[in-house]
Amino acid sequence: MMKFANLIEEHKEELAALDAIDAGKLFALGKARDIPGVVNTLRYYAGAADKVHGEVLKMSGQFHAYTLLEPIGVVGLIIPWNFPSNLLFMKLSPALASGCTVVVKPAEQTPLSALYYSHLAKQAGIPDGVINVVTGFGETAGAAISSHMGIDKVSFTGSTEVGRKVMQAAAASNLKPVSLELGGKSPLLIFDDADLNAATDLALTGITYNKGEICVASSRVYVQEGIYDEFVKKLVEKAKSWVVGDPFDPKVCQGPQVDRKQFEKIQYYIEQGKREGATLLTGGKALGNKGFYIEPTIFIDVKEDMRIAQEEIFGPVMALMKFKTIDEAILKANNTRYGLAAGIVTKDLNVANTVSRSIRAGIIWINCYFAFDHDCPYGGYKMSGFGRDLGLEALHQYFQVKSVVTPIYSSPWL
The missing domain is CATH 3.40.309.10 (Aldehyde Dehydrogenase; Chain A, domain 2)
Structure with a gap:
């Protein structure tokens, strides 16, 4: 992940240009803020990857217990077109750090940077099959990800209307959990x-x-x-x-x-x-x-x-x-x-x-606005969705919690 971040940093001009061409984003701002933000987010979660652990539990009776945090599995990431780089890595970085593999569906309006990121990931040595980019329309590719039995979780950012469809498809298939960052009227x-x-x-x-x-x-x-x-x-x-x-x-x-x-x-x-x-x-x-x-x-x-x-x-x-x-x-x-x-x-x-x-x-x-940081959780109340991107809280969206319980037998020496 660190090598991946370094390669992104080396190619920030190309990536900022791709987002400017696709989405009309300001090239200078992309080069100065968006792509460096991607790099910082990726490095933040790379640093967290080996610091994830469960808890030792104090159970009543003669039992000892602890929890394991295990990768949830294959995660579908459905990305909108307004921040094609930042929103991708807000989801991709904690998913990778938790040990999950991902299927990324960039918006049909802005696929270029996601494809370039996958190229850089391969150069960084991330194994084939860990990051998979599927381009296409929401009605086909997005719907397939939401309803696929082989995908264990979906993280979606977009409109409230489409968020409902993602939830419905997830519930109708394998009841996969979803996290949704939806609309706003702030x-x-x-x-x-x-x-x-x-x-x-x-x-x-x-x-x-x-x-x-x-x-x-x-x-x-x-x-x-x-x-x-x-x-x-x-x-x-x-x-x-x-x-x-x-x-x-x-x-x-x-x-x-x-x-x-x-x-x-x-x-x-x-x-x-x-x-x-x-x-x-x-x-x-x-x-x-x-x-x-x-x-x-x-x-x-x-x-x-x-x-x-x-x-x-x-x-x-x-x-x-x-x-x-x-x-x-x-x-x-x-x-x-x-x-x-x-x-x-x-x-x-x-x-x-x-x-x-x-x-x-x-x-x-x-007394500020748009003050985002990789250490500050971000998400909504009400019809703006649920779940959080960024912060250490985001890591836990990509884990299952497993409890392990063993008996403690009485001993004459205890």
Whole structure:
């Protein structure tokens, strides 16, 4: 695994370029952040591979017992298209460290880097059959992995709708366990005492990072009424200076959406927001005649029951709303069927602690956003799924626990 990580590090430019070509991701960001993140995650779990152990159990009566952690077996990894490298290794690394073999199904939009990683794995000396990449569509290849009797577990990242199908297929076959990281509609709560410049940066980055094609995008931004007007003014200024264009251009902040289907879905939701009565503050238009580029889009006068406030758009579209009190902010933040992430911007530690304990989401960022690390577990509440990627907790998703019990016979010397 260490040698595999070293080879990935040596080929980070090629891998970043493949993800830029496939997914429209920024090449410079891929080279500086995504691929180094892959390397660090792989090394982290390589270091954990020989530190896995069970427990000695204190049983009542004359018995001695301990647990063994054994590889669950063959694992199916179904990867989405928005982070084809990072999300692959969030799952692949702990699976390898636990001793499992894997069948990887990359998204049909972004197969190139997964195929290149398998080539590097072979060069690193990972035996044939340990990492298997199967390209294809979800309806065929993904469905086959989910329902195959020879696969012992499935880990899936994608939409809630498809996650249900994965669960159903797994239950209908060999009742294999699944872990699901699904959709999100994450709130960002900005309180009156926030630094306006930092808060507007977080809000804009939170919805435009990776073109908004990220499950934890801060697509619902709630601003306390005392700073709301000033916040809106500063946010619009920054949004209008945001550079959208060629992902290989280092001056560009946001590349194209992954494909026409996603591009048209985002445009549909922008029109839907207008029809429902929200006010388009800025953006909302496609850019150029070639490619799938969309301006950063901000809606105000958004009501909680509007589709743009409830449904995952997966694009650079923000629903901006205001609140008065902490209780109101918490109530609004939890008014969603999702529970993947949330952000809080405040200088008040009591507010930060109260709100972070009250929001039902798998990860809460205070005065930051998109702060991921290989040591920090990541996953959702509610319809954002279950199970955790990253952290040592992720290793245990790829183990079976076996208990071993032996009697302790009485002895005249005891």
